Amino acid sequence: MPRETAVSRIGQRDIAAFARGCAVLGCGGGGGVALAERMLRDAVARSGPVRLVDLDELPAAAFVMPCGMLGSPLVLEEQLPTGDEPFELVAAVQQAHGRPVDALMPFQLAGANGVFPLAWAASLGLPLVDADGTGRPMPIMATAMGLAGVSPTPACVVDGHGQRITIRARTRERLTTTAIATLAGVGGLAAFAFDLMEAATARRATIHGSVTRALAIGRAALSRRTAVETVLTGGRVLARGRVHQVERYRADRHRGGSVLIEGVGTAQPRWLRLEFQNEFLLAVDAGRVVATVPDTIAVLDSASGSPLLVDEMREGQVVIALAGAGPEIWQNPQSAAVAGPAAFGLDLPEGLATPRGVGR
16 A cells, blocks of 8 residues: 655645755755755746655656756856756656656755755656655765665766766766766756666665655744754754854865854853764764764754754854754664765764864
8 A cells, every 4th residue: 555645745835844854954065955946936836736756656667766966066056057957857867768757856855956856846747756865965876775776877967958968887986986077077067867766666775755854844944833853853952052163174085174062051161063074974062972974963043943054154153953863774884884974084983983173
């Protein structure tokens, strides 16, 4: 018996909540959602609400396209999508795989990459699957589909100007390097589809309920009557206070930094340090690691409830730092190598050690 999703269609009244939820799950990264939200509103206004489906509702042979934008969020601010990306992408996929796309799915439901596939589904008149491949930002190509053995190629890259590139690689690592190199030829930003599969495979190889989860988180963040941490799995407040210090650095191949938050409302001074690269990765309280990737770690503006990007962190901001357990798929030794702290260059061999630069 197919499971029914909590929401059968996503329309205009759901968009703000969905975008806000994606921003929280972006963990301070994934790019700002404002542009993607505007594109989603335009697409829904033109084409109507998007049908949200559980994977069990689709025929076993239905072809599912995990998709999103590939490239730097900074490029996205300067090089706007043309609007032709979804049409070019499904055409490229059909040519490469010899079959039409039946449903879309975010390959990474985090930040803008959670919102774009919904806008594309509206433009194409196709359903969106209530699932995704990561549940939070992860290193490129690190997906639940990869853990399940889904072949990532043929993968398709399009730039919205009629340029289509198909990548056939023998390994996921080779696909990663080829895709990154391909970006240079398309201006640093492109629509991307990989890990394509039939619904029967997607049922065992994806993170279910991601879209409805983002909606629930976003509704809580917007209403301010429901604490966001209560709708996160294992959610808790790490600190309420003022940003005391923001440091940014480049170490080895990693660009990142740290945020020091001075807690308020406690008898003794309390300090929380958040380490970040493109997103928040680690939280340390009094020298003790209290949250680390693949956990969801987010910082909200205390007054507005809006999630803050790592690039938006400034001294003097009054914030709430939250954490919740990441998707279960990442909570095992097999996945730690591709999605745990070590995958981001953090040396936490036993999950407790404090890496260099933390708590100093």
